[in-house]
Amino acid sequence: MSQFPFEIEHNQGRARVGEFHTPHGSLATPAFMPVGTQAAVKALTPEEVTAAGAEMLLCNAYHLYLRPGVGTVQRLGGVHRFMGWSGPVLTDSGGFQVFSMGALRRVDDDGVLFRSHLDGSEHFFSPELATANQGRLGADIIMCLDQCIAYGASKDEVRQAMDRTHRWAESCHRCHAASETSGRQALFGIVQGGVFEDLREESARHITGIPFQGYAIGGLAVGESKAQMYETTGQVTALLPEDRPRYLMGVGSPEDLVECVALGVDLFDCVLPTRVARHGSLFAKRGRVDITKSRFMDEAGPVDADCDCYACRNFSAAYLCHLFRSKELLGPRLASIHNLRFIMRLMADVRRSITEGRFEEFRREFGETYRPADEAARREQKAKWLKARGG
Numbered sequence: 001m002s003q004f005p006f007e008i009e010h011n012q013g014r015a016r017v018g019e020f021h022t023p024h025g026s027l028a029t030p031a032f033m034p035v036g037t038q039a040a041v042k043a044l045t046p047e048e049v050t051a052a053g054a055e056m057l058l059c060n061a062y063h064l065y066l067r068p069g070v071g072t073v074q075r076l077g078g079v080h081r082f083m084g085w086s087g088p089v090l091t092d093s094g095g096f097q098v099f100s101m102g103a104l105r106r107v108d109d110d111g112v113l114f115r116s117h118l119d120g121s122e123h124f125f126s127p128e129l130a131t132a133n134q135g136r137l138g139a140d141i142i143m144c145l146d147q148c149i150a151y152g153a154s155k156d157e158v159r160q161a162m163d164r165t166h167r168w169a170e171s172c173h174r175c176h177a178a179s180e181t182s183g184r185q186a187l188f189g190i191v192q193g194g195v196f197e198d199l200r201e202e203s204a205r206h207i208t209g210i211p212f213q214g215y216a217i218g219g220l221a222v223g224e225s226k227a228q229m230y231e232t233t234g235q236v237t238a239l240l241p242e243d244r245p246r247y248l249m250g251v252g253s254p255e256d257l258v259e260c261v262a263l264g265v266d267l268f269d270c271v272l273p274t275r276v277a278r279h280g281s282l283f284a285k286r287g288r289v290d291i292t293k294s295r296f297m298d299e300a301g302p303v304d305a306d307c308d309c310y311a312c313r314n315f316s317a318a319y320l321c322h323l324f325r326s327k328e329l330l331g332p333r334l335a336s337i338h339n340l341r342f343i344m345r346l347m348a349d350v351r352r353s354i355t356e357g358r359f360e361e362f363r364r365e366f367g368e369t370y371r372p373a374d375e376a377a378r379r380e381q382k383a384k385w386l387k388a389r390g391g
Contacts, residue, residue, distance in 0.1 A: 014264040022140040039083040053344030062094025078138030091139035127171040144172040151223030158194040186213035204239035216247040237264035277335035283342040287371030296321040309341035
């Protein structure tokens with residue numbers, strides 16, 4: 001019997017509630033995974049992340065390979081013991097980091113030659129090595145090495161990257177099947193193809209032809225519009241197996257979570273909630289608020305009166321405003337706790353609404369209340385972030 005059974009418990013339209021079992025515990029889906037890139041969710045302890053409602057974390061094998069080293073993590077008991085996290089862990093192979101490094105890397109059919117962003121040293125990742133590294137880290141779910149490509153690339157370039165992703169997926173699957181960790185780790189395949197409908201269909205058919213324990217949608221949230229992201233996500237989820245988890249990589253805005261659950265997605269991850277929190281942007285019922293603004297300087301109530309997080313239960317919005325204006329480290333910590341709790345409460349509300357058969361009502365009410373970040377500003381911010389990473 002598989003150690004990674006996935007059970008669908010309720011459906012409403014394409015939205016679904018399920019339970020995904022792993023050797024380190026079960027995960028209620030749809031679920032959001034906070035990102036602990038370097039085996040830490042920035043500024044937060046594992047206890048604080050658990051208190052926010054998280055059941056599963058994402059770590060990045062590229063970063064852990066460079067520092068402290070895969071061998072170090074393995075000798076110290078694996079990623080769970082190393083970071084003091086007892087729940088499930090998913091590791092990304094590093095494909096997106098390769099994409100974002102731009103001039104620091106060279107990609108061919110054998111793998112990726114890249115220079116470390118830390119010291120400029122040269123390294124090579126093959127699909128087999130990327131799989132073996134994640135096996136040594138000891139994550140519950142590991143990802144195939146894929147080639148993500150920027151939005152705006154030509155169709156020929158997207159096809160070349162997609163075909164390479166398919167070849168790498170086959171290599172990763174063979175390597176994983178032959179490894180001693182195959183029974184303890186689930187390997188997910190990744191569908192690529194940009195925003196080209198025919199390429200996405202081809203990729204979904206190819207990747208689902210390989211018996212992975214779950215399937216991911218990669219190459220989105222890299223500069224395309226929300227409409228394009230939703231259209232592509234909906235197209236691909238309709239082509240993925242009903243009995244396996246579906247993971248949309250790198251998506252974490254509240255409105256995107258709700259809309260993509262409606263399209264049949266089960267798993268999400270993104271640095272967004274904690275990244276914007278560190279800059280003073282907090283999620284609230286009607287959208288993001290900038291806690292550094294002067295209007296909060298005398299606000300005696302919490303940031304969100306409906307929120308039960310540690311920050312909202314114990315501190316005023318005025319105090320958080322003061323912390324950020326004073327550049328106190330506690331400010332980003334409290335904001336990160338709040339944003340993670342907001343996302344976890346949102347996902348719990350989504351699951352409850354599906355279970356009770358009122359998801360469409362919930363979705364409509366959320367859409368009428370929550371004000372997303374400006375689309376043009378969001379895309380400009382994303383472009384700046386990718387450029388800063390060398391993409």
